[in-house]
Amino acid sequence: MSRYRFVFSWRWIRLHVLIWLILLPSFYGLGMWQRSRYHERSAENAVIKTAMNASPVPIEGADAVGAAVPKSERWKQLTLVGTFDPAHQFLARNHQNGGNPGFYVITPLTLGDGTSVLVNRGWVPTVSTDEQQSPPIPAAPAGTVTVTGRLQQSETKGNTGIRDVTAGLPTGQISLINTASLAVTTGLRLRGGYTEVISMKPGDSSQITAVDAPSLDEGPYLSYWFQWWLFGVIAIGGWITIIRREAQHRDREAAEAAEEDEYDDEYEEDEEYEEEDDDTEAETGLEPEPETAVASTAVPSAAVTGAASGTATAPAP
Structure with a gap:
């Protein structure tokens, strides 16, 4: 460690x-x-x-007047029978289809008991680059109609994240499909949720695009x-x-520092050894003789040896 x-x-x-x-x-x-x-x-x-x-059920048993739709009841398929009330219809803004801006057409359907339910008939595009301008609304089918649709909760800022700015919009436009506020505006006895059309008899105008079925994609959350x-x-x-x-x-x-220290120690030891040799020579007074001195003394020795043996060397002619 x-x-x-x-x-x-x-x-x-x-x-x-x-x-x-x-x-x-x-x-x-x-x-x-x-x-x-x-x-x-x-x-x-x-x-x-x-x-x-599940099979569609009558709305009377699934959505009461003024009652909030539980989240668990959302998407339930319903059957509605009644007549459309075009005098109180609205355009819900800021809804796209295939990336194109437009509106949802929201028309109340009056049921046999006198109560009404907001019906999202589908999507219509904007008529110009000005998204504030209301497009013409295709007429709703006249007489008694039978609607099969999906139950949705009343829209609020809490469940959509969208602020309600309906008060600042052109007449007939809404920012949220909020049944409580629209009940006050229209004076109708609206049921608590609203319905998205799946099918209708008789059919609606071809100028209205049906709302897409909900996506079952789980999104990127798992990854x-x-x-x-x-x-x-x-x-x-x-x-x-x-x-x-x-x-x-x-x-x-x-490791590198240790190697450097070891090298320095060896270098110091070599220097100390050389210094000891120098000190020894200085104390004895001996100096190494050059090789030339040895060679010069060799010749006289030979001459002396010859003289002793009585042999004379003749000079060269």
Whole structure:
């Protein structure tokens, strides 16, 4: 553990705080948020599937006057029989179809008991680049009609995230399909929710595009959920890798420093040995004889040897 003692320094403590107290809790929290969104979407899709597989039921037993539609009852398929009231119809703005701006046509349907229900007949496009301008509304079928539709909750800022700005819009336009406010505006006894048309007899105008069936796509929440947690695993792996590389770097520096110290010690020992040799020669007074001196003394010795043997060397002619 001594090689990792540096991780307790202040510089490294800041890294630990960044990883463990900021990044990892953030990644975990974001992953849990995407997880909750995924489960919400899955639960909603289960409700839609159940509703779409069930047979339509009369609206009288599913949506009462002034009552709020529970979220669990949304998308329930209903059967409505009555007559349209075009005198109190509206255009719900800011709705697109295939990326094109337009309006939903909202027309009350008066039932046999005298109560009314708002019916979303479908989508019509804008007539110009000015989205404030109301397009002409195709006439609703006259007489008694039979509508099969999907039950929806009354729209509020709470369940749509859209602020109600109907008061500032041109006459006949609304920003939210809010049954409570429209009941006050029209004076009708409106039931608590509204209905999206699936089919109608007799049929509606061809100029109105039916509202698409709900999508059962679960969205990107599952992949986002695992991505955020994968970022957490990567952060931990990066933290470990940085610490290990720093330890390896410090080990290499220590090894290089040790080699340099060993080289310096050997160099000092060599210098001390040479100094000892110099001191020894100085004390004895001996100096090494040059090789030329040895050669010059060799010739007289030979001459002396010849003289002793009585041999004379004749000079060269």
